[in-house]
Amino acid sequence: MTFSIYSPLLSLLLEQRGASNFLIGSLATTPAIGVMLSSFFVPYFLKMAGGRKLLLVGVFVEILLIIWLMLTDKLLAWFVIRFLGGFSGGIVFVVSETWLNEITPESLRGRVIGLYNTMLGLSFAIGPLVLSMTGIEGHLPFLIGIGLMSIAIAPLLLVNNYSPDGLESPTFNILSFVRVAPLLVVAVFVLALKEMASVGLLPVYGVRSGLTEATAALMLFFAAIGSAVLQFPIGWLGDYFSRVGVMVVCGLVGIAGAVVMPFVIMVPWLLFLTLFVWMGFFAGVYTITLTLAGQWFRGNELAIAIASFGVFWGLGGLAGPVIAGYSMDVWGPNGFPLMMGASATLFIVFCMVPRFRRAPRTVVVVRSTP
Numbered sequence: 001m002t003f004s005i006y007s008p009l010l011s012l013l014l015e016q017r018g019a020s021n022f023l024i025g026s027l028a029t030t031p032a033i034g035v036m037l038s039s040f041f042v043p044y045f046l047k048m049a050g051g052r053k054l055l056l057v058g059v060f061v062e063i064l065l066i067i068w069l070m071l072t073d074k075l076l077a078w079f080v081i082r083f084l085g086g087f088s089g090g091i092v093f094v095v096s097e098t099w100l101n102e103i104t105p106e107s108l109r110g111r112v113i114g115l116y117n118t119m120l121g122l123s124f125a126i127g128p129l130v131l132s133m134t135g136i137e138g139h140l141p142f143l144i145g146i147g148l149m150s151i152a153i154a155p156l157l158l159v160n161n162y163s164p165d166g167l168e169s170p171t172f173n174i175l176s177f178v179r180v181a182p183l184l185v186v187a188v189f190v191l192a193l194k195e196m197a198s199v200g201l202l203p204v205y206g207v208r209s210g211l212t213e214a215t216a217a218l219m220l221f222f223a224a225i226g227s228a229v230l231q232f233p234i235g236w237l238g239d240y241f242s243r244v245g246v247m248v249v250c251g252l253v254g255i256a257g258a259v260v261m262p263f264v265i266m267v268p269w270l271l272f273l274t275l276f277v278w279m280g281f282f283a284g285v286y287t288i289t290l291t292l293a294g295q296w297f298r299g300n301e302l303a304i305a306i307a308s309f310g311v312f313w314g315l316g317g318l319a320g321p322v323i324a325g326y327s328m329d330v331w332g333p334n335g336f337p338l339m340m341g342a343s344a345t346l347f348i349v350f351c352m353v354p355r356f357r358r359a360p361r362t363v364v365v366v367r368s369t370p
Contacts, residue, residue: 003143006219007031008080012213015204025325028200029318030079030282032192033095034086036314038265039307040174042094049117051095056156058095063149070142076168090310098306101294107239110291117287121228124199124220132217136350145183151168171301181296184352185248187289188309190347192316194254194282194340198223205328205336207264210222222272226280234284234292243288244351250288251348253281258341262334282344 007028014024045054065085070079103117104112134140178185189282204214237246257278262271289309295304320343327335 005131005141006204008127008217009131012207012217015020015207020042021201021204021328022322024204025197025200025321027075027078027082028196030082032196032314032317034083034312034314034319035087035090035317038090039094039310039314040089042310043174043186043300043303045091046095046098051099052156052159054091054095058088058092058155059149059152059156061145062092063335066145066149067267068141070139074217085104086314090314094306094310097290097309098303099269101290101302101306104294106295110235110238110243110287111232111293112235113290114238114287115289117231117235117283118228121224121226121231121283124227125219126225127220127224128220128370129221132214132221136235136348150307151264173302174184174304174308174311177305178239178312181292181305182355183244183247184292184305185308185312186347187285188312188318189342190350191282191285191364192313193323193343195318195320196317197320197336197339199286201324201328201336205333207266208328210335211265215268216272219271219275221352223275223279226278227283228280229276230280230284231287234281235287238288238291243292245287245361248348248351250281250284251344252352253278253286254344255341255348257282258337258344261337261340273344284293285347350361 005251006126010027011024015025042054062085065081065088074079100112100116101109131141136143138156172180182202199220202219203213203216206219207213212220234246234250257274259275261278264274290306291304293305293309324336324339325340329335
């Protein structure tokens with residue numbers, strides 16, 4: 001949730017200062033670098049310290065970074081804070097998703113992962129809503145973030161520690177994972193490209209298209225609500241039908257939404273409805289990706305697979321805001337949906353290449369019955 005507050009907050013503050021789209025996009029990419037680098041260390045940290053300890057450390061680091069962010073307006077400090085936030089946040093995401101996938105029954109995996117992403121999406125939705133009510137000036141947005149992160153400590157104190165079991169000698173590492181499950185790698189990369197570009201530049205796209213700052217912030221709210229509400233139904237579809245097929249549908253909606261956006265940007269109810277469906281289905285790519293990871297891998301290999309997602313998410317997240325910002329500099333505001341549509345098209349192309357539909361050696365296939 002704090003990520004969804006501070007990414008648009010800093011983007012809007014830079015926009016207020018008259019910063020270029022390239023600079024705004026560059027700051028938005030900084031957390032992706034931290035996520036990418038932290039992912040190389042998470043499997044080792046997880047095995048040595050366990051999941052609960054890593055999550056507690058990650059939460060405490062995030063609180064300290066929010067306090068620092070609240071006390072400084074130096075651009076260089078913002079870059080450092082965003083990098084460190086990405087590093088600690090990457091640890092939190094990899095541990096959480098590995099832990100959840102490890103304990104989920106295969107027959108319920110799509111729905112459980114969908115529910116997880118629903119909660120994640122709601123947290124991303126609440127962030128922009130908070131920002132639209134507090135504005136971008138003063139300490140209140142930061143104090144709210146500190147309070148929310150503090151709440152996250154309580155449940156971690158009530159659970160047992162977790163370490164992945166089995167497969168002490170994995171057959172692949174983070175870098176070679178691209179040969180083991182190329183479809184999952186492409187899916188994570190394209191989704192990160194979309195996510196980081198949206199969080200960092202969707203409000204700027206709205207402002208440059210003629211919307212007020214409050215309305216532009218609400219664009220992220222409705223996008224995140226769609227990303228939350230639609231994940232359980234998408235996960236349900238993944239439990240009953242071809243998971244690759246569900247991915248293709250999500251990608252097609254991603255293309256359609258990009259085409260429609262320039263025509264609805266100044267009609268609020270159509271804009272918010274489009275964002276709800278567009279971003280919701282596009283986000284469903286990750287729900288199915290996580291579901292397939294849990295189906296295909298176990299133990300340390302699952303931890304390495306999820307950590308690999310962090311690396312390729314970092315690469316996609318690094319590219320997304322920069323490409324989107326450059327596209328907006330070259331083609332104006334509509335460069336944003338143009339870039340989003342191109343990324344969805346790229347994903348569809350990779351989905352349709354048969355050799356990218358590759359599964360590891362042992363694949364667990366358990367389908368629910370309607």
